[in-house]
Amino acid sequence: MVNSHARLCVLDTCFLIDWVRYRHREALWRVFSVGILPSAVLDEVVSEHTISVLRDWLASGNVLIYPQTDELIRRAMSLIIDLRSDPRIPKLDLPEAVCIVIAKEYEATVLTENRGAIRAYQYAPERIRPASIMNALRLLIMMFREGVLNNTPQNILHEYEEDVKHRFSRREIDRVLREI
Numbered sequence: 001m002v003n004s005h006a007r008l009c010v011l012d013t014c015f016l017i018d019w020v021r022y023r024h025r026e027a028l029w030r031v032f033s034v035g036i037l038p039s040a041v042l043d044e045v046v047s048e049h050t051i052s053v054l055r056d057w058l059a060s061g062n063v064l065i066y067p068q069t070d071e072l073i074r075r076a077m078s079l080i081i082d083l084r085s086d087p088r089i090p091k092l093d094l095p096e097a098v099c100i101v102i103a104k105e106y107e108a109t110v111l112t113e114n115r116g117a118i119r120a121y122q123y124a125p126e127r128i129r130p131a132s133i134m135n136a137l138r139l140l141i142m143m144f145r146e147g148v149l150n151n152t153p154q155n156i157l158h159e160y161e162e163d164v165k166h167r168f169s170r171r172e173i174d175r176v177l178r179e180i
Contacts, residue, residue: 010099012112013044018164020053035063040095092116103131
């Protein structure tokens with residue numbers, strides 16, 4: 001069990017590659033105390049910029065690398081097979097399943113843009129808990145609500161989209177903004 005004061009996240013590749021291009025990327029460490037980086041995710045990173053940011057985060061202690069074990073892979077494969085029974089959930093790849101398994105163990109938040117992981121949390125939360133799953137859009141809105149980012153939600157999202165060249169679905173933005 002994790003210390004109740006620790007707020008942990010597990011970084012998935014797609015989220016990480018986008019997030020490191022964001023001008024306020026260091027704000028992540030005002031929300032989370034530690035980021036867990038599965039070695040399966042690290043193996044997918046090829047960008048020099050992403051590697052450079054990761055090197056800084058590792059040196060500062062913000063990120064820890066989680067080693068891959070046979071047991072971790074077995075549990076991730078079991079989750080993938082289990083979730084395949086629900087046709088509403090797109091295929092979950094091994095690195096995303098590894099992130100979820102680690103997050104379940106440490107009651108952490110998986111940061112991902114992977115639709116399979118997001119839909120799994122939406123349609124089968126009982127298979128994901130106690131982990132939670134959040135994409136950049138929801139994280140940015142959470143950062144706004146917690147006062148980590150001081151701007152309007154629309155401006156925060158515009159900055160992110162401009163920096164990262166990732167466009168959020170207008171329908172999803174409207175849904176998330178209605179929630180706040």
